[in-house]
Amino acid sequence: MPGISTKGKQMPASPIRKLVPYAEEAKKRGTHVIHLNIGQPDIKTPKVALDAVRNHTIEVLAYSMTEGSEMYRGKIAHYYSKNDIHVSSSDIIVTTGGSEALSFVMGTIMDTDDEIIIPEPFYANYNGFATASGVNVVPIASTIENNFALPPIADFEKRITSKTKAILICNPGNPTGYLYSKAEIKQLAELAKKHNLFLVADEVYREFAYDGREHYSILQEPGLEEHAIIVDSVSKRYSMCGARIGCLVSKNKDVIETALKFAQARLSPPTFAQMASEAALETPQEYFDAVVMEYVDRRNVLVAELQKLEGVKVAVPQGAFYCVVELPVANADDFAQWLLEKFELDGKTVMVAPAAGFYATKGLGENQIRIAYVLEKEQLVTAVQLLGTALKTYNA
Known part of the structure; x- marks a missing residue:
């Protein structure tokens, strides 16, 4: 056998x-x-998103662009600008869910046996993406006693080796619900610059910040342009888990050009789901x-x-x-x-x-x-x- x-x-x-x-x-x-x-x-799910598919006039369901439609990516960039994240459509690759964006990131910035540092507990599929890419996860434990806040930066530094390529966070966190403060993001940003690492942030829950707190994105942090990579998704934002549309966002041109090659290997993201996701951007506040x-x-x-x-x-x-x-x-x-x-x-x-x-x-x-x-x-x-x-x- x-x-x-x-x-x-x-x-x-x-x-x-x-x-x-x-x-x-x-x-x-x-x-x-x-x-x-x-x-x-x-x-x-917002009605405007479902209506976009329901009322379509497509006669041939063709491949879309590998990086996602130009119009949709332009609208995503506009969405980010409203969140004080200033990127262009060329900084964005539309993916089949945030999951594919994460796998593209692993393939783009890491080789076999390279290391990625992740505060734990973390979204369980990070282990899966790392295993599939031959990458080693180096965990740093956060604790329930302090609500799963960012572990001390000294704990990160102790774990950085010649194999370390990136730090990955989920903000706000799955499974903890913890929202990293601006000060914590700045600490991570300084660490990434000091050791020339990528800082990857899974920001799919950006809208869900409570008790007067505000989400602070790694792409709002000045001077982090070459280090920052965002993974995003429409799944939770618009209650559209079945659409399987996400995106990878970075101002690092080498990252985008390389990730695009991985995207080309899977051809293109789904057309109807992009239509729904584009329409969902019109959802009122x-x-x-x-x-x-x-x-x-x-x-x-x-x-x-x-x-x-x-x-x-x-x-x-x-x-x-x-x-x-x-x-x-x-x-x-x-x-x-x-x-x-x-x-x-x-x-x-x-x-x-x-x-x-x-x-x-x-x-x-x-x-x-x-x-x-x-x-x-x-x-x-x-x-x-x-x-x-x-x-x-x-x-x-």
Whole structure:
């Protein structure tokens, strides 16, 4: 029998999706599963985006430009200018989701066995992209005790070697919901310049900043033009996860020219999805104001309910729509599977994402879960009540 590649064996399973078979079995038994495991917003996609596809007049569904349509990229640049990020259409490559942008970045700036430093916990698929590119992730742990703030810059410096090519952050963070301050971004910028590294920022949750805080982009930082690379996506901003449209943004011309070669290998991003994404840029500010208000309410309800549970510790998110929760269990993986296989109350159970898969350091996060608060408040209350009962039963 032919063998599987070493890379294939090393490819990590998604902590967000690996429990899906158990959830499907629970549903077949008639159990209602409340999904706290995946960041699929229930917010409606802007009508203007759906209408753009619905009312199209295309007669031949042709390839688009490899880098994305000129008109769409021009409109993206205008969107960025409204966020005090000044780039041109030539600084942008449209990608098939933020995921493809990340894989292009890995291929563009890193060779096999090069190193990328990432504060952990981090979006689990960063491990996957790194494995696929033969790149080594060098993690730096942030902690729930200080809400997953940026680790000390001295900790970054200790880990920089001749193989280090970049630092990667997610801002606001998935899975933590932490929003890096302007001062923290400036610290990272100085470090990148000092050691001649790239600073890559996954900014897909830019709009979701709470409690009067403002998002500060790495491309707002003066003097970082040759070092900064942004990864972005329409998935969460406009509740358009299925569109699979994102982009890579950099003022470094070598980065753009090289990434374009990777983009040419996959031909072009999808045409209809670009149409929808271009139209979505017309979404009025009131949409985001309402969405942010809704997520703040959900966060407040979720955190308040979790804080009622004995032995549970929760980090308070400042952005995005996730939080990391520490549970009074030894192994959150086992607990999450048990919730789906063995537990139900009034015909309901809860699906969560074990947080160990969001860490690269073995042993970290084993008693933590990530919760995505993308459900209505009543469902969140019910889910936490189920979680509380489940913890008592499981620990008994």
